[in-house]
Amino acid sequence: MPDLIIRPARVDEYDEIARVWMESWVSTGLAQASDFLLANLRARVRREIEDGWSLFVADDQGTIAAMLALHLPKHYLDMLFVGPAYQGQSLGRKLLAFTRTQMPDEIDLRCVRENEKAWRWYEREGFVFEKEEVEPSNGFVMKYYRWERKGSSP
Template identity: 40%
Template sequence: MFELRGAREEERDQIAKIWHTSASLPDVGPPQMPSYEVLRARVDEELASGWSVTVAVAGGEIAGFVALRPAENYLAELFVSPSHLGCGLGKRLLDHAKSVMQDGFTLFTTTKNARARRFYEREGLTLERESLHPRAGHPITYYCWNGG
């Protein structure tokens, strides 16, 4: 069973670790994956600039997180620890995003990330367009959820 709750200050290291570990899986993150240290610094930077992070906790440990920018209707990050993939946690985090941003939102994923793309499409998101990642330059696919 997972508990969803707001992230705590002392959990930033764990959030960065899940982000790095999950994004390092084949075809998930950019071809030149940033180091843990770079992502850890980004967690602080993004939280300071408006991220709202919800974590999923199982057995006292963070198993996944979703980072939102509700004012921009944007789902910035959704990552589940590799050891918790396939158990419904991603759906719970995505459903949380839908409940927070009821009028809809956008997100993007690496185009090669077939697992994420199937997941988003199965959960009612619509493929919007393909582009290049704003930082790394690799192909990404934008999805939108129109609310409901």
């Protein structure tokens, strides 16, 4: 991955970003790949950008390896999904380091409770569990986390 760069996503990449998102989500075992899921994610990418997402990709010489969606005004890491072919190569850690350059003092996120691999990783990366709540739109129990730079709290 030496030539991999993190950069803002382009509009012409939104469909491919949705595909990477779906493949990564399916790799958790929490969903099955389908045309329906892919269509929903394609629509959601556009809707979320209109609602304030800053969308980034990890670009491996023209191949989208991962997607990262931040809501900067809310200090919110909304989505971090690494394509299955790139998992286990510290790309998530690189995306998180990039996130900390964009939101250096505090980051909030949520993670599906059943995605234990993800929330345990966030905990190892210094995020502190705050609460669990059911997400009404999909029925998943979400675990909410927060990270603050040492010395940044009031």
